[in-house]
Amino acid sequence: MASFFEYAPDPDAPASQLVYTFGGAEPVAQIAPGTFLSTWTRDCFNGAVRTVDDLPTQVTDPRYLNPQTGPFYVEGAEPGDTLVVHFVSITPRESWGVSTTVPFFGALTSTPRTATLQAALGERTWIYGIDRAAGVVRYEARDSDLVVELPLDPMHGTVGVAPPLGEARSSLTPGSWGGNMDTPEMRAGATCYLGVNVEGALFSFGDGHARQGEGETCGVAVETAMDTVVLIDLIKGVPTPWPRLETDEYVMSTGSARPLEDAFRISQADMVGWVAAELQLSILDAYQLVSQTSLAPIANVVDNDYTCVAKVAKAHLPGVEPYGGIHARLRAAAAVWKRR
Amino acid sequence: MASFFEYAPDPDAPASQLVYTFGGAEPVAQIAPGTFLSTWTRDCFNGAVRTVDDLPTQVTDPRYLNPQTGPFYVEGAEPGDTLVVHFVSITPRESWGVSTTVPFFGALTSTPRTATLQAALGERTWIYGIDRAAGVVRYEARDSDLVVELPLDPMHGTVGVAPPLGEARSSLTPGSWGGNMDTPEMRAGATCYLGVNVEGALFSFGDGHARQGEGETCGVAVETAMDTVVLIDLIKGVPTPWPRLETDEYVMSTGSARPLEDAFRISQADMVGWVAAELQLSILDAYQLVSQTSLAPIANVVDNDYTCVAKVAKAHLPGVEPYGGIHARLRAAAAVWKRR
Amino acid sequence: MASFFEYAPDPDAPASQLVYTFGGAEPVAQIAPGTFLSTWTRDCFNGAVRTVDDLPTQVTDPRYLNPQTGPFYVEGAEPGDTLVVHFVSITPRESWGVSTTVPFFGALTSTPRTATLQAALGERTWIYGIDRAAGVVRYEARDSDLVVELPLDPMHGTVGVAPPLGEARSSLTPGSWGGNMDTPEMRAGATCYLGVNVEGALFSFGDGHARQGEGETCGVAVETAMDTVVLIDLIKGVPTPWPRLETDEYVMSTGSARPLEDAFRISQADMVGWVAAELQLSILDAYQLVSQTSLAPIANVVDNDYTCVAKVAKAHLPGVEPYGGIHARLRAAAAVWKRR
Amino acid sequence: MASFFEYAPDPDAPASQLVYTFGGAEPVAQIAPGTFLSTWTRDCFNGAVRTVDDLPTQVTDPRYLNPQTGPFYVEGAEPGDTLVVHFVSITPRESWGVSTTVPFFGALTSTPRTATLQAALGERTWIYGIDRAAGVVRYEARDSDLVVELPLDPMHGTVGVAPPLGEARSSLTPGSWGGNMDTPEMRAGATCYLGVNVEGALFSFGDGHARQGEGETCGVAVETAMDTVVLIDLIKGVPTPWPRLETDEYVMSTGSARPLEDAFRISQADMVGWVAAELQLSILDAYQLVSQTSLAPIANVVDNDYTCVAKVAKAHLPGVEPYGGIHARLRAAAAVWKRR
CATH class of the missing domain: 2.60.120.580 (Acetamidase/Formamidase-like domains)
Incomplete structure (x- = not known):
């Protein structure tokens, strides 16, 4: 409730x-x-x-x-x-x-x-x-x-x-x-x-x-x-090492560091580990799948550290519902709330 | 011909x-x-x-x-x-x-x-x-x-x-x-x-x-x-300092360097200069417009230098037809050729 | 006392x-x-x-x-x-x-x-x-x-x-x-x-x-x-933007950042400003003198930011006694104290 | 001759x-x-x-x-x-x-x-x-x-x-x-x-x-x-991956790259491998010895790539005569030649 x-x-x-x-x-x-x-x-x-x-x-x-x-x-x-x-x-x-x-x-x-x-x-x-x-x-x-x-x-x-x-x-x-x-x-x-x-x-x-x-x-x-x-x-009891984002269409990992390639590395390595865990893939198989599917939009190149996003369409990750599908539940709750 | x-x-x-x-x-x-x-x-x-x-x-x-x-x-x-x-x-x-x-x-x-x-x-x-x-x-x-x-x-x-x-x-x-x-x-x-x-x-x-x-x-x-x-x-007689791309919807500048932020800087600075020239804007006005409109998809973070793309929708650059509109002419010629 | x-x-x-x-x-x-x-x-x-x-x-x-x-x-x-x-x-x-x-x-x-x-x-x-x-x-x-x-x-x-x-x-x-x-x-x-x-x-x-x-x-x-x-x-009333060091033979500026070239830049720019102020040189003259005289020993390339030192022999900076000569006074006081 | x-x-x-x-x-x-x-x-x-x-x-x-x-x-x-x-x-x-x-x-x-x-x-x-x-x-x-x-x-x-x-x-x-x-x-x-x-x-x-x-x-x-x-x-038959230097007192490895930390890494990794080979140390033992003994003078932070030097006193590397002691022989030959 x-x-x-x-x-x-x-x-x-x-x-x-x-x-x-x-x-x-x-x-x-x-x-x-x-x-x-x-x-x-x-x-x-x-x-x-x-x-x-x-x-x-x-x-x-x-x-x-x-x-x-x-x-x-x-x-x-x-x-x-x-x-x-x-x-x-x-x-x-x-x-x-x-x-x-x-x-x-x-x-x-x-x-x-x-x-x-x-x-x-x-x-x-x-x-x-x-x-x-x-x-x-x-x-x-x-x-x-x-x-x-x-x-x-x-x-x-x-x-x-x-x-x-x-x-x-x-x-x-x-x-x-x-x-x-x-x-x-x-x-x-x-x-x-x-x-x-x-x-x-x-x-x-x-x-x-x-x-x-x-x-x-x-x-x-x-x-x-x-x-x-x-x-x-x-x-409870589930750690998240770097901020992640989820929308209806995408899962995203972020990394923030300098130089910018380190921000990229953090975000991509997090995505590889995340995809491996969600799809029960080996690390090398996940590395391969992410390499061919990830978008990499830069977030900022101006703050004290720079931020990069690794962004993969859920359509390319069959059946993935991270964190137990909580995004969909919150989306639904938000829709109900907006209609109130 | x-x-x-x-x-x-x-x-x-x-x-x-x-x-x-x-x-x-x-x-x-x-x-x-x-x-x-x-x-x-x-x-x-x-x-x-x-x-x-x-x-x-x-x-x-x-x-x-x-x-x-x-x-x-x-x-x-x-x-x-x-x-x-x-x-x-x-x-x-x-x-x-x-x-x-x-x-x-x-x-x-x-x-x-x-x-x-x-x-x-x-x-x-x-x-x-x-x-x-x-x-x-x-x-x-x-x-x-x-x-x-x-x-x-x-x-x-x-x-x-x-x-x-x-x-x-x-x-x-x-x-x-x-x-x-x-x-x-x-x-x-x-x-x-x-x-x-x-x-x-x-x-x-x-x-x-x-x-x-x-x-x-x-x-x-x-x-x-x-x-x-x-x-x-x-x-003839028109230089291009770094590779640029154009599609029907976007103009793009590239930069290649390490660290990756320098590839970003090159691509964005080129786009600022390009937009300023095309729209007859001051450099600061172009810097501002690019800052609010540019996408920044990373190209590679693996080669001897890294590559970043600055990508702005032409819809945000009213009337821009770079290089005298050559892209549209080549698109049209290619369409004719494909139908041959 | x-x-x-x-x-x-x-x-x-x-x-x-x-x-x-x-x-x-x-x-x-x-x-x-x-x-x-x-x-x-x-x-x-x-x-x-x-x-x-x-x-x-x-x-x-x-x-x-x-x-x-x-x-x-x-x-x-x-x-x-x-x-x-x-x-x-x-x-x-x-x-x-x-x-x-x-x-x-x-x-x-x-x-x-x-x-x-x-x-x-x-x-x-x-x-x-x-x-x-x-x-x-x-x-x-x-x-x-x-x-x-x-x-x-x-x-x-x-x-x-x-x-x-x-x-x-x-x-x-x-x-x-x-x-x-x-x-x-x-x-x-x-x-x-x-x-x-x-x-x-x-x-x-x-x-x-x-x-x-x-x-x-x-x-x-x-x-x-x-x-x-x-x-x-x-x-009192004298700011120091980045940590500096002084010995009997050298003055030193430090910079800490990533990438390492930024740590170098911070330390060298601080030294240029410091030398300009101490010797009443123009910035370009100080830039020139520092360029030909500075040592640049790296401090660390392992911490959350990296540290670089700009180090110039006082012999190359005639008459410089930074911060009113306080180093010499403290050295003397320390010598007295050690002999106590 | x-x-x-x-x-x-x-x-x-x-x-x-x-x-x-x-x-x-x-x-x-x-x-x-x-x-x-x-x-x-x-x-x-x-x-x-x-x-x-x-x-x-x-x-x-x-x-x-x-x-x-x-x-x-x-x-x-x-x-x-x-x-x-x-x-x-x-x-x-x-x-x-x-x-x-x-x-x-x-x-x-x-x-x-x-x-x-x-x-x-x-x-x-x-x-x-x-x-x-x-x-x-x-x-x-x-x-x-x-x-x-x-x-x-x-x-x-x-x-x-x-x-x-x-x-x-x-x-x-x-x-x-x-x-x-x-x-x-x-x-x-x-x-x-x-x-x-x-x-x-x-x-x-x-x-x-x-x-x-x-x-x-x-x-x-x-x-x-x-x-x-x-x-x-x-x-003949001995490769050298990156330029190295030797004087009577020091052995040195160089690395050139951007960002500057990569130039540092190249030079230090080369020195670790070199010291390991010369002293028949394990890589971790050489890593340790180099970590406590290496100087790291920067060479340039201005060229197309930046250069860093790893510099270790031979006094800390007992018995090392790299490349079969050729430096000493060339020094001696040069001394003879200079006296001619």
Whole structure:
């Protein structure tokens, strides 16, 4: 029996009161497995970049970027379990979104890590119109007149739990705990599996994007506050080493690391092991099947570690229903709930 | 007016007589722009791996892997031009294809570059049935009974011209001259643009795959000999820095480098410059538009350099007809030719 | 006037009571700038690997590796200041040290990040005799009779402060806060400069090595408990972006990142900026001088990020006395203290 | 019995007539093993950058950079042999050397591979005075008055043979065949071991540096023409997978790859195998000994691949005389020759 829990963060709270780490923060609420959690998330700038004249380095505090909603203490979650987060709906709260360039941040600029002596690229802001009814995000060039209507495709850049080893990790970073993976696959209809590292899992999420290219090349998607409903569940005694995703059509493994080939390796090795276990294949047979069937969409090449997704159609994996078919059950429960 | 040229390599020639480099080989024929070139390519093993009992290290000579058909001298091609290769048809010649693991080759093993002290993974061969009529490639597990029918999706792993700076590069390596990019996007219906580095361009291709996952994880796709028709054209005085692709729906840039993020950067930076030029956008406006629209499918993470593709739907680039709309013209010419 | 503080950790405390993060731990003591701090550090295995029959995966808990002594709250330290740690003496506590291979850890093996499907290398333990009087560390081969006497060269692998952004980072990881840099340059006579990120700095250190090769190739140096004296000082209002080191002969910058070229870039860019500031050179002139004079010894290629050192002889930097000449003053104070 | 051969390239030959690849060029002369080869090499700019007003992009042709002297056909050399190149003397021909920054080239700038959208760093030239008698290289700042005298330390950046697989590789690139490794260890007194890939080996070298920092950070050392004498020898039937170096005090392995950690891995894995063979150690015992003794000076982080050196003192490898003690014999022969 699914229950329902609404968590409504204060829209007027100062940025300094939000949470910016996975791990190291006190839970804001406790929820039971089987709960529909309805809440909302701020955009990555805490709403401070609202016009083309607002530049991130002028209107935001670098300590307070990418605020998370949560963490939520999930009852019964213990290390070695798998937290299940099914995205029921992800809806932009506003009729606008924002993207920017940020000095020394992004894939096509030097950064504090890929350090060069060059001057920064220009800092600039783009405001996108969002038309939820039409399903459209409107790009407007700054230096010429081009306007392009792009499909609305809402997602969360950041979804995760507390990391292992007592670490607290910035919400700007992805890893085995999830975090800032920035994959467009994290959309409504997807189920995300996260290994639990601490009691209560301490799940949080944020960083809504009205849409995003693969790789998030300039480092900033179409950022927007989101109204989101997730259905939370828990699988006891089954570990998940790296975040996985499932939709009606695909199973996906993620890896986050630098260099990017290591993110690819992690995601593909996880998929090979997963396919071998699900189809009772030898490792070499699974390696072969994954090699000929896996898609490999890049998620981000801009965060503290880069993220890659291994994505295999279930049609190529006959009979696979991972984690005991929980995705289908949550999809059905979500459908019932939406019709209520 | 398109002409037609058939080049029929000798199927009985010993492997040592084929060509294994881009650059450094004499042309096998001369063709004019506007020519339909009909030919065939051997599989990457020169056909030597034919049963599950054939292991690459036992039946092949490491000096003779990935044979190319060509090179072809394209009349009038000079450094600074762009060679245009439209893939009219790519059809497996045989009713079977082959994949293998190869010791210390592939993404999920150490290699001579990512050198470790570990023992190699097992070497193993899989034979796939190919049903051209049904459009099916049949995977058969070696250690259990699983059989999976996968969609036939023929492509060429290797397409390129002679490199600059007097280099001759192994057909196992991708780069700015094309070469072993191993992207599944190189399928019939696609047009490939290659910058010319030497007189005559010296175009060659090979490495047919009945299908391939993105990343080509184990290093070997479903390898097979191919009957292929390409329509060759030439754009004078327009350079192309890295190989690009166009289909009816997408424009694509490639980059090949290590680490993989540099392949991503090359492909995305090329796409930003290309979009800026085509839409007369400022570089920052193009960076923004590409960031929100680009797909980033990985091509290979196994060759001497890794390859990444930046892929943007033309629907998001209003009015773009790159290279003067040549793709559409070649598509139309190919359609006429197919109906002949 | 230098004061003296002895902090004597309990040798019998269980491993679970030690500290394994930078950030996220309560200070064990408060010290004033100008204090000689005399203490000791456990080896990275908490002393659990003592004979060649002790294997790390059997006798240690993976949650409790690389224990730190500290953290120490330094009076007056605030974000934007520089903590100064001069190593007065580093002396092995025992007459033995230990090194091991660890499955899927080290530079010449696949790891959970550079993930492959290969089997692990063998796990094995080497016990080294340490002769403090003779200054010798004795290597003994396990599979044959070779014995080699190597110079004793004690150092600390781990030195750091709490990181910024509210993070708590595992003591297995290096970064801008210091941490597990694993550079042999961290020996007695060196002064380490660390940027302060939180009030009190929260300095800790550990991971003593009787000696270590550059890169720490197998991932484990000659690990040993250490009796160590450091002289702590504080420079107000002067930030230090990445850990720096100074000896009588050299100034050094460190960088920690993946891939390794980014660690190199960070360290070299920091050195260029440092040299430009110290010698009042333009950035390009400093870039040129550093390019022709810098040594670049690798520190580690095995930890969660890799560390590189940029090392320039002061003889090539006429008149440079960084941070107001504090290194010379601390050296002198340490000499007085040693003679006491 | 050593013979003597002088090869005097024409100083007036146009740049286009020089050789810029390893492989793909006809030999300029044939020499027998045991020959002292006396010759000279141009600087990397063909001598075209002579004053601070000469900028590389204005006075050089990008097709003609890093000219090589050679290739030399070594009698009897066959694939599977090892070519031995002992550097008897390396002496600057001129009283000046030159360094520059080059747009989009170097470690602290974006490049065509690490592609960003930023503007290039400024292009600038520094002229160094060279005083051979005093052993001094004089740095002069361009934007202020600083002058620093640095030790003269002549070396060759480029030393190599024809690569395998029919490749011809640009002299700007290092690899298993040697090439543009840019290690300061390639100085007089050192012996370089190179695996032979083609008949006659086709040895060439160039790219003299009056001195160079480790990493060659800005991409250009103190470039100068060199008068050089090498003593050439050949070891039949003994392969060398990657270039190795030996001096009176050290044995060294090199690796060249991207990312830099792979260059490290190659060099260390080669050293582990080498030490295991020489000392008849198990691989794990050699891994351990190398881990505690190896230095890891970076060579270059600017060329098409990066180069790292593994460097172990012979004092730590009791009794090691690699390649049958040939280094000592060549040293002795060179000493006799110098006294002639």
